[in-house]
Amino acid sequence: MALTAxxxxxxxxxxxxxxxxxxxxxxxxxxxxxATSQKPTAVxxxxxxxxxxxxxxxxxxxxxxxxxxxxxxxxxxxSVARLVDAPREGTIFTKNATExxxxxxxxxxxxxxxxxxxxxxxxxxxxxGIVPWQxxxxxxxxxxxxxxxxxxxxxxxxxxxxxxxxxPVRMVSVVHVSNALGTIxxxxxxxxxxxxxxALVLVDGSQSVPHMPVRFSELGADxxxxxxxxxxxxxxxxxxxxRPEILDGMSPFLGGGEMISDVxxxxxxxxxxxxxxxxxxxxxxxxxxxxVAADYLRDIGLGxxxxxxxxxxxYAFGALxxxxxxxxxxxxxxxxxxxxxxxxxxxxxxxxxAQLVDRERVCIRAGHHCxxxxxxxxxxxxxxxxxxxxxxxxxxxxxxxxxLHAARSFMGS
Amino acid sequence: xxxxDDLYQQLILDHYRRPRHCxxxxxxxxxxxxxxxxxxDELHVTLRxxxxxxxxxxxxxxxxxxxxxxxxMMSDAIVGHTTDEVLAMIEHFRRVMHREVAADEDQLxxxxxxEGVAKYPVRIKCALLSWMALKDGLLTHMVNQxxxx
Numbered sequence: 001m002a003l004t005a006x007x008x009x010x011x012x013x014x015x016x017x018x019x020x021x022x023x024x025x026x027x028x029x030x031x032x033x034x035a036t037s038q039k040p041t042a043v044x045x046x047x048x049x050x051x052x053x054x055x056x057x058x059x060x061x062x063x064x065x066x067x068x069x070x071x072x073x074x075x076x077x078x079s080v081a082r083l084v085d086a087p088r089e090g091t092i093f094t095k096n097a098t099e100x101x102x103x104x105x106x107x108x109x110x111x112x113x114x115x116x117x118x119x120x121x122x123x124x125x126x127x128x129g130i131v132p133w134q135x136x137x138x139x140x141x142x143x144x145x146x147x148x149x150x151x152x153x154x155x156x157x158x159x160x161x162x163x164x165x166x167x168p169v170r171m172v173s174v175v176h177v178s179n180a181l182g183t184i185x186x187x188x189x190x191x192x193x194x195x196x197x198x199a200l201v202l203v204d205g206s207q208s209v210p211h212m213p214v215r216f217s218e219l220g221a222d223x224x225x226x227x228x229x230x231x232x233x234x235x236x237x238x239x240x241x242x243r244p245e246i247l248d249g250m251s252p253f254l255g256g257g258e259m260i261s262d263v264x265x266x267x268x269x270x271x272x273x274x275x276x277x278x279x280x281x282x283x284x285x286x287x288x289x290x291x292v293a294a295d296y297l298r299d300i301g302l303g304x305x306x307x308x309x310x311x312x313x314x315y316a317f318g319a320l321x322x323x324x325x326x327x328x329x330x331x332x333x334x335x336x337x338x339x340x341x342x343x344x345x346x347x348x349x350x351x352x353x354a355q356l357v358d359r360e361r362v363c364i365r366a367g368h369h370c371x372x373x374x375x376x377x378x379x380x381x382x383x384x385x386x387x388x389x390x391x392x393x394x395x396x397x398x399x400x401x402x403x404l405h406a407a408r409s410f411m412g413s
Numbered sequence: 414x415x416x417x418d419d420l421y422q423q424l425i426l427d428h429y430r431r432p433r434h435c436x437x438x439x440x441x442x443x444x445x446x447x448x449x450x451x452x453x454d455e456l457h458v459t460l461r462x463x464x465x466x467x468x469x470x471x472x473x474x475x476x477x478x479x480x481x482x483x484x485x486m487m488s489d490a491i492v493g494h495t496t497d498e499v500l501a502m503i504e505h506f507r508r509v510m511h512r513e514v515a516a517d518e519d520q521l522x523x524x525x526x527x528e529g530v531a532k533y534p535v536r537i538k539c540a541l542l543s544w545m546a547l548k549d550g551l552l553t554h555m556v557n558q559x560x561x562x
Binding site: 358372381 | 421475476477
């Protein structure tokens with residue numbers, strides 16, 4: 001049954017052939033979209049069609065086919081920019097969100113940070129929002145500080161403000177929605193405070209852009225990183241959105257073809273935005289696929305996606321409460337959290353939980369979710385995580401609950 | 414259900430529920446920590462060696478049923494053996510996990526029940542955790558012995 005008026009997962013599922021894989025009895029219950037989403041036929045077809053009908057290198061050939069390929073590639077950029085309301089010249093294709101963050105860390109961080117400068121990240125950051133800054137800190141002599149979280153899994157905003165006021169913070173790198181806790185962080189408010197103290201703000205939108213309306217124009221951040229494969233698109237393509245005036249002042253990250261306007265033996269000049277940051281032949285078919293995914297999400301409406309997932313989380317909280325001892329991490333209020341639900345059972349290790357529910361064809365994640373500092377703060381080595389999307393409904397949650405009961409009785413606990 | 418019976422055999426569940434040699438030895442000959450970066454499992458193994466023979470072993474840590482059961486089975490298997498014999502057992506177990514040889518019960522004892530784990534690539538590291546900790550500890554110990562420390 002549909003949880004909201006605008007999204008009926010039973011209908012949307014028809015767009016996702018993998019969810020009806022032949023031979024899956026019972027059918028697949030896919031609850032790991034925070035790791036990667038499934039892909040609709042429209043995306044797969046567009047990528048196929050690109051290779052069958054349009055394949056040529058972009059921004060090079062003068063023949064018609066090459067122009068068609070370039071047009072498809074740049075139209076994909078428009079689709080992505082439209083989805084997050086970003087300027088097209090500030091919408092840069094990368095390999096994934098990790099590369100997008102590394103781009104800022106290297107192209108901005110290495111050249112602008114000085115010994116003693118402070119880079120603020122948070123305790124709930126994905127490793128991709130921590131490690132690039134640690135590397136850059138080692139090179140520049142800057143320091144990385146971690147904004148702490150409350151027992152409810154929310155950021156300590158007072159600590160952030162205090163640190164901005166008292167320390168030379170130059171960059172605040174913060175996740176929009178935590179992949180491990182589900183927390184929705186008030187990134188616009190954090191950006192406002194950071195800008196008061198002249199710090200730049202990078203928002204990791206990997207878990208927000210696929211799931212809720214995110215408008216770069218209203219976010220107030222300087223950079224927004226996200227990845228294609230978590231938003232119905234293919235792997236191998238991600239996006240960095242940046243304010244053009246800041247990107248203009250930055251030197252390139254990777255050098256090579258495509259990103260230059262002139263190359264001489266005594267030096268080179270850079271191409272215009274956004275191509276300055278896109279060295280080499282880009283993942284063209286992947287960009288085309290991501291563009292179609294962005295259009296698909298716009299057609300459904302990200303407001304509707306958010307409402308559906310809020311209802312799904314709310315239903316899951318009720319259903320999971322029936323399992324003795326089950327603990328859910330992060331905010332308990334569905335209004336304050338996105339789709340990922342991290343949980344643990346006192347008697348079963350997360351690894352065993354994930355392995356045992358797979359007997360019922362329920363796919364969930366177990367582990368540290370690439371957030372080891374957070375796991376240490378929570379005092380656990382790992383959690384189990386169920387994360388839904390547009391193709392999941394209450395029946396998937398029921399299947400999870402059933403599988404958890406079955407796991408418990410199997411282990412005889 | 415059928416598929417997972419290989420992984421979660423009764424003997425494994427038994428060692429998981431009632432792990433043998435749990436704890437930490439006072440004044441051990443060898444103490445070693447090992448963690449699995451993939452899942453965050455942590456393990457602490459202590460060992461007493463008298464006259465080149467393992468006389469006592471204890472393990473403690475935080476891990477899934479496979480890593481806990483494996484540590485318990487390994488502890489059972491190695492007590493009374495010389496360090497060279499234990500190293501051979503570790504190598505045999507590693508090869509069993511990588512499906513290079515069939516498991517030999519004389520070498521592995523109850524740990525032979527872990528043979529089915531080899532079919533679950535992600536869980537092999539769980540089963541190997543305690544054995545690799547032991548190998549680390551033994552090799553360090555042997556180097557120290559040779560150098561007369």
